[in-house]
Each structure stands twice: as structure tokens, then as C-alpha cells.
Amino acid sequence: MSAPQIADFWFDPVCPYTWLTSRWIREVERVRDVTVRWRVMSLSVLNEGLDVDPEDPEGEWGDYMRGPGRVCAAVDARHGSDALGAYLDALGVRLHERGEWDGIEPALADAGLPVELASAAWTEEYDAAVRASHQQGLALVGPEVGTPVLSVRGTGALFGPVVSPAPKGEAAGRLWDGVVLMAGTPDFYELKRPYGELDFG
Template identity: 55%
Template sequence: MSTTRRTDDAKTPADFWFDPICPWAWITSRWMLEVQKVRPVEVRWHVMSLAVLNEPRMDELPEEYREKIADAWGPVRVCVAAAAEHGEEVLGRLYTALGTRFHVQGMPRERATIVEALKEAGLPESLADVAGTEAYDAEVRASHRRASTRSARTSAPR
């Protein structure tokens, strides 16, 4: 049996779009980290927003889900601010710190939890201040639009 060995160290980029509150994105992201360990893949993290995605149909959603969506703004604002101020390379570790708290530990999506995650990710806790403001909403929308546009381009039938 013969095997072909890669002769270069090039890694295939895998763009991963996430909203920190989405449990399905969380599960898939952990799988992608495992893939990255055994395949020549480099995960590049990007923010999308369930709040932006669901804006046009908020009136159609159950009340419980609308409340969750309202709480979704804070974590995505913090992620976008972190990337804007410290570079996109911080997103992987910030997402891991937030996701572990939200999805594994069941911690609330509140400022104290976000501050803990920022500290773990080596980022200033002052970034948590943007969670309750609209200061980065244009950037959140732009990042989400890039996810939507990219998805439409890559999933269209060929």
C-alpha cells in the first residue's frame, strides 16, 4: 500500500461563522478543532449574528426565543469589538472561552460571564462594556452580511 505525503506545509483555510449563543455552532466548532488536529486545515473564525438573522421575522417567533435573541446582541458585539481592536486571531480563543461558559457550564449570558471569558482569552475586560451599546452594531451587521453573502455564493448549485 502506498501513501502520498504532502510535501508542503500549506493548510487549507476553513472559514467558520459563529454566534456565541448558538449551541449548534458550538458543537460544530468543537468538531472543527478536532479536524484541525488531524488534517491540514486552519480554522478562521468569523462572527455571524442570530439577532440580525432573525430581525425580519421577530414577530413570528415564540416569546421565549425572542428573549434569547435579544440577549444574543451582547456576546456578538463583544466578539466583533475584540476582533476590531485586537485582530481576528483573538476570535478562536474568545469563542472557546465564551462557549465553554455558555454551553458547557451553563453560565448566564451576562456581563460577569463575558468578563471572565475575556480574561481567559487574554483580552481587556473593558471590551464587555460594548455588550450593552450599539457602538459595534454596524460591524456586527457587516460581518453577518459577509457570512450570508459567502454562504449564498458557495452553496449555490453549479
Template identity: 50%
Template sequence: MPKRTQVDFWFDPICPFAWATSRWIKEVEKVRDIDVSWNVMSLSVLNEGRELPEGYRASMDNSWGPVRVVIKAAQDHGDEVRDKLYTAMGELFHYEKVSDRDEVIARALAKVGLPAELADAANTDQNDAALRASHEVGISKVGQDVGTPIIAVDGVAFFGPVITRIPTGEDAGKMFDAAAQLASFPYFFEMKRSRTEDPIFE
């Protein structure tokens, strides 16, 4: 049997770039032998104490809820719900353009079939130690000067890839092959160019 590739993915449901990359990984699952572990990181945690533009600061302060709920849901109902709940939240945030965090949480829980009272976790720091621990596992692999998404391919982690459109089929597979190939070089660290568009979801 050929060896299956382990992919570890850290996400924050509010991030459109993480969403685009996560949907690419979902496409890769269809065409490559990979096993994906979905993990939570938090842009709110990442940006604590940083000087940010007023609007972005407000967004970060308002973004604890979704990640707290994913953490609590996984604690109560198993790790596999992270993937399902992230997908449900992401579809509401990024496809339906629902901006109200509480509405997204309530509708996503209902769609996945999880108890509505899990939404209470959004407004308490009771599970923040677990949230911060999950965040730290991802961010410790790539450093503090990046964001989400973080992907590890067979244990080698990078920020990104940052994409604005979601490749499908063999294009998704080829992009993954390239990422995995780069990850195989222990002295490869980064490659970047200026981004000219925001994520496009069609």
C-alpha cells in the first residue's frame, strides 16, 4: 500500500484565506491519498496586544466566539466535529456573507446537528486554555509573524498557501504535489509575491 500523506490544517472560521485553502484541501482529498486533521487557531489570540487599525481591532475583539464554540464542540462530541462545524460556519461566513457571529454559530450548530447550548461557549473564557493550546501548536511550527491558514505536510509546516481561487480536480492535486515537494526540502522556508485580489468564491 502506498504511504498516505498526513496533512494538519489550522484554521480560524472567520478568515477568507483559510477558507479558500481549506476548500482546496477538500478537493485534494478527492484526488490524492491524504489524511487531514483539522485544528483550531485564533486570529484573536494571534493579534492580542498588537497595534491594529481600529476596524480590524474591533473585528478581532469580536471573533473569539466561533473558535471557542469549535473547541467546546470537539471537547464534548469528538475531534471529527471540527471539520463539520468549520464547514458549516465557513459556508455562512464566506458564501452566504452572514456577518453576525452569533447567527453563524447558531445556524452552524443546527446544521451539523449539535446542541444549541454549545453557543454559550462563545461568551466565556472557560475553554480558552484549550483554544490557546491548539493555537500554539500550529503557530509554534511557523512563528508569530504569520496568520491563518497553517498547513503541515507530514510534519513540515508552512503559513499558507495563500490562494484566492479554489482549484479542483487534478489542478488541486498538482498544487498539492508542488507544496508537498517543497516541504520535503528542510532548507526551504518561503516564497511570496504581492497579492492582487481577494478570495473569490463562486
């Protein structure tokens, strides 16, 4: 019996398209022999030094966008990857499907984690951990991409896939098979088409 494939999945929890991709990779776990390791990255770190918000480049809004990632790093540091995946499952439902942007603490409770971890959102305690994890992901695919980053152990890494809605069942498995094929092709670089509307299914 062959060992499961190992996939490292870097995500920023505030990105709705990344949330949809995470729903796809959860479905892949169900239909393929794949084990996912959840890893944090940050669009705030990616956009540092870029003129992406001249009204408030690193003010209150910047901290607000960093908060969920900081809590994710705290969960990972204290409870590990599986707990981080469970927290993303709970947090994404609240943030993206219900629009509850005050849902950090309730999502911790939903995932069976200590709600005290929510305090990490408003401190810099885990910023170095977020930055280090972020850089590990970008080192595999280059700085010109965003979130998510998917690395398949022994095969390669890619930005994406970006999906909306998230494929289900064997359709999710077929997409996985194609992603693994592309990631394992050293001379393959890019496929792209315009984004569609967000569809949380």
C-alpha cells in the first residue's frame, strides 16, 4: 500500500478565493489519499512597500487584516497543523460565508481551541512566525504570486489553484490529479484566465 501524498497548503485566512481553494483541498482529502499540512501566509506581508492602499497603508485596517493570520500562527505554534486546519474550517465559515468579521474568538470555540488565542490578533508576538512561514511558501513559487500556495511533496509547488465554486467529489479529485501533474512538470510555468464571481456554493 502506497503512502499518502503530502501537500503543504499556504493560506491567508482573509482571502475569499483562498477559502474556496481550501474547501477544494478538504474535498481532495476525502477522495484521494492526501494528507494536508496547513501553513500560514500573509497578503499584508506580500504587499509591504507596495502602494496598494494609499489611504491607510499600515494603519488600523492593516492591523485588522493581519489579525486573523496572527491567530492562525498562534494556533499552529501551540496546537499544530491539524488544529490550524480545523481553525481555518471554522474561521472561514464565519468570515466568508456569514460575513462575521468579529468571528475570530467564536471560531476558536467552534474548533475546540482556547479562545484566549484571539489576543494574538492585536499584538506582534507571532508576526515573525507569520513572516517566516510566508517566506517559505514564496521561496517555492516566487514573489509575483499571492495566496494560496500549494506544494506537493516530491513533486513541486504552484500558486493556486483558484476555484469558484470549489469542485466536489471526483471533480475535485480530477483537478488534484491535474495540479499534481502540472506541479511535477519542471518546464510548466503558468495557465490563467479571468476570475469569475465568488461562489461559496
